[in-house]
Amino acid sequence: MSEINSKDVVALRQKTGLGMMDCKRALTESDGDFEKAVEWLRKKGIAKGEARAGRAAGQGLIDSYVHPGGKVGVLLEVSCETDFVARSEDFARLIHDIAMQIAATAPIAVKREDISPSVIEREMGIYREQLAGEKKPPEIIDRIAKGKLEKFFQESCLTEQEFVKDNKMTIKDLVLEMAGKLKENIQIRRFVRFTLGD
Amino acid sequence: MSEINSKDVVALRQKTGLGMMDCKRALTESDGDFEKAVEWLRKKGIAKGEARAGRAAGQGLIDSYVHPGGKVGVLLEVSCETDFVARSEDFARLIHDIAMQIAATAPIAVKREDISPSVIEREMGIYREQLAGEKKPPEIIDRIAKGKLEKFFQESCLTEQEFVKDNKMTIKDLVLEMAGKLKENIQIRRFVRFTLGD
Numbered sequence: 001m002s003e004i005n006s007k008d009v010v011a012l013r014q015k016t017g018l019g020m021m022d023c024k025r026a027l028t029e030s031d032g033d034f035e036k037a038v039e040w041l042r043k044k045g046i047a048k049g050e051a052r053a054g055r056a057a058g059q060g061l062i063d064s065y066v067h068p069g070g071k072v073g074v075l076l077e078v079s080c081e082t083d084f085v086a087r088s089e090d091f092a093r094l095i096h097d098i099a100m101q102i103a104a105t106a107p108i109a110v111k112r113e114d115i116s117p118s119v120i121e122r123e124m125g126i127y128r129e130q131l132a133g134e135k136k137p138p139e140i141i142d143r144i145a146k147g148k149l150e151k152f153f154q155e156s157c158l159t160e161q162e163f164v165k166d167n168k169m170t171i172k173d174l175v176l177e178m179a180g181k182l183k184e185n186i187q188i189r190r191f192v193r194f195t196l197g198d
Numbered sequence: 199m200s201e202i203n204s205k206d207v208v209a210l211r212q213k214t215g216l217g218m219m220d221c222k223r224a225l226t227e228s229d230g231d232f233e234k235a236v237e238w239l240r241k242k243g244i245a246k247g248e249a250r251a252g253r254a255a256g257q258g259l260i261d262s263y264v265h266p267g268g269k270v271g272v273l274l275e276v277s278c279e280t281d282f283v284a285r286s287e288d289f290a291r292l293i294h295d296i297a298m299q300i301a302a303t304a305p306i307a308v309k310r311e312d313i314s315p316s317v318i319e320r321e322m323g324i325y326r327e328q329l330a331g332e333k334k335p336p337e338i339i340d341r342i343a344k345g346k347l348e349k350f351f352q353e354s355c356l357t358e359q360e361f362v363k364d365n366k367m368t369i370k371d372l373v374l375e376m377a378g379k380l381k382e383n384i385q386i387r388r389f390v391r392f393t394l395g396d
Contacts, residue, residue: 019299054203058395059269059394060394060395061268061394062264062268062269062270062271062392062393062394063268063271063273064262064263064272064273065262066260066261066262070259070261070284071260072260073260073261073262073273073275074262074273075262075271075273075390075392077271077392077394079394079395096235101264101337143306150361183234190392192273192387193388194217194260194273194275196257196259196260196277197258198255198274
């Protein structure tokens with residue numbers, strides 16, 4: 001096991017906001033590689049967040065974001081377990097990042113389960129029509145269409161989208177990581193997005 | 199016709215933001231009574247606003263308001279005719295006042311035409327049930343129920359509500375007055391209001 005540089009521990013704490021013991025452990029587990037340690041902590045945080053997903057989340061925050069110029073606006077509700085966390089800076093930053101993400105990317109639902117079957121049917125119909133002219137066997141067309149639908153989910157569902165401020169993680173990762181850090185179940189409850197004249 | 203006090207003209211301009219000629223005329227028509235002049239200008243403004251109601255309103259602004267504490271939030275779209283008006287201070291103030299009104303009063307629709315027949319039926323059913331024990335003739339019960347429905351509309355429809363910052367006018371008056379002042383058709387397009395955990 002390699003020697004752990006204490007400067008790296010401090011830098012890791014500053015970057016992730018996590019405790020010294022966690023940061024030390026992350027560097028040890030990553031043989032002193034800083035980037036790997038960040039990755040290790042992220043996965044750990046997400047795992048911790050997942051462990052809390054079943055718990056009641058009756059508190060939370062409503063936040064809004066309107067793009068300069070007032071042509072696009074978002075209203076968002078994110079829940080957590082306690083008022084203490086709801087009033088924390090970390091939670092406020094999380095929800096504001098998500099509100100800005102929604103303004104920028106225009107998702108149509110929080111998660112894929114929220115997309116109505118009629119929308120999925122319409123999408124699949126479009127893909128099949130696009131592929132119909134290509135003289136491929138039906139099972140291949142079906143597989144390609146399903147692949148396109150998967151991509152549609154990843155682009156249209158907020159939790160599956162890449163985080164615009166860090167495309168190495170999804171919004172789901174971002175939320176779970178914060179849930180791990182704040183030790184509470186955090187859920188994106190709902191959002192609306194207005195475009196002027198829509 | 200009484201002599202018009204030039205100080206009153208200036209005060210009236212400051213209060214209403216309207217032109218000097220309008221303010222002078224208002225004081226003349228009101229025999230120099232300041233409060234009556236304000237009222238006269240308001241009615242005039244509303245009439246001017248009404249005259250513009252049919253015109254296309256493809257520009258506008260999206261605004262939000264979240265109550266301190268983040269438990270109630272509003273997203274609102276108000277349209278006007280030109281980007282010039284959309285970017286004016288008057289228009290921004292109007293839409294922000296309306297957003298705060300919605301946060302405070304929780305209307306269920308912009309106007310009564312937007313309330314679904316099933317909600318109206320449910321309300322009428324409640325009123326009739328409340329009145330059933332009172333041994334009144336059916337036509338009286340019906341008239342009282344209709345009166346209660348009227349009150350329900352006035353409390354639940356944004357445009358019919360009293361403006362919380364000035365209960366001498368409704369939100370509709372407020373919008374029409376601004377439409378008269380800014381010389382454009384102004385329409386409340388839509389809003390959503392979130393309450394935490396709703």
